[in-house]
Amino acid sequence: MLYYLLMALSSLLSIPAIYLAVEERDLVKAVIFSAVQSTLYAFLYYLLMAPDIFLTYIPVGVGLYTALILILIKKTERYESD
Amino acid sequence: MEVESFLFNIVILSMFVNMAIALYGIFTRPSLIKKIISLTIFSDTVNTLAIVVGFRHAIPNPIPPVVVEIPPSSQYLRLFVSRAVDPLPQALVLTAIVIGLAVVLFLMFTTLQIYRIYGTTDVRKVSKLRG
Numbered sequence: 001m002l003y004y005l006l007m008a009l010s011s012l013l014s015i016p017a018i019y020l021a022v023e024e025r026d027l028v029k030a031v032i033f034s035a036v037q038s039t040l041y042a043f044l045y046y047l048l049m050a051p052d053i054f055l056t057y058i059p060v061g062v063g064l065y066t067a068l069i070l071i072l073i074k075k076t077e078r079y080e081s082d
Numbered sequence: 083m084e085v086e087s088f089l090f091n092i093v094i095l096s097m098f099v100n101m102a103i104a105l106y107g108i109f110t111r112p113s114l115i116k117k118i119i120s121l122t123i124f125s126d127t128v129n130t131l132a133i134v135v136g137f138r139h140a141i142p143n144p145i146p147p148v149v150v151e152i153p154p155s156s157q158y159l160r161l162f163v164s165r166a167v168d169p170l171p172q173a174l175v176l177t178a179i180v181i182g183l184a185v186v187l188f189l190m191f192t193t194l195q196i197y198r199i200y201g202t203t204d205v206r207k208v209s210k211l212r213g
Contacts, residue, residue: 004089011096018100018123022107027115034119041126048133049146049167053175060183065122072190076197080113081204
């Protein structure tokens with residue numbers, strides 16, 4: 001019961017994180033919201049009994065994607081125009 | 083069991099909502115970097131949906147697809163078959179995550195090269211410029 005409740009909670013909390021990541025004009029803030037979404041998905045993978053995906057997804061989704069997109073933003077432009 | 087099914091349906095439904103928001107981001111946002119962020123979110127959501135397909139409602143709780151008793155006794159194998167989740171989607175998703183990382187790296191270097199040549203990452207400005 002608690003198990004399924006946590007699963008539904010983490011997937012429901014990922015909806016506003018994704019919406020804010022898509023709508024945000026400052027790209028650094030968008031990347032941070034994307035990292036929050038990745039953390040929630042990693043927790044969901046753990047609850048869905050996929051420990052190997054959990055161990056792979058934490059460094060790739062939270063670490064590597066965030067670091068690479070931040071390097072890309074540093075080399076290009078930070079704000080998205082209208 | 084009714085409440086568990088309802089909560090699990092919330093998970094599936096929110097995955098489809100996330101897919102819709104990520105596709106909206108890919109198609110309508112002008113910045114190439116925002117398109118890359120939306121693409122990573124979309125691929126993660128599809129991977130999660132594939133893992134959700136392999137999940138099963140076992141009583142009292144499902145167990146990870148790892149055999150811990152070697153050599154396994156027949157009683158342990160019966161418990162394992164009745165309660166473990168499906169490992170095949172997990173193996174496929176593990177491959178898809180690594181391939182997705184390579185694809186995103188390629189798109190990032192393409193974006194960097196577009197910025198070096200055209201001086202902008204806005205697709206509307208890039209489509210107007212020539213040469």
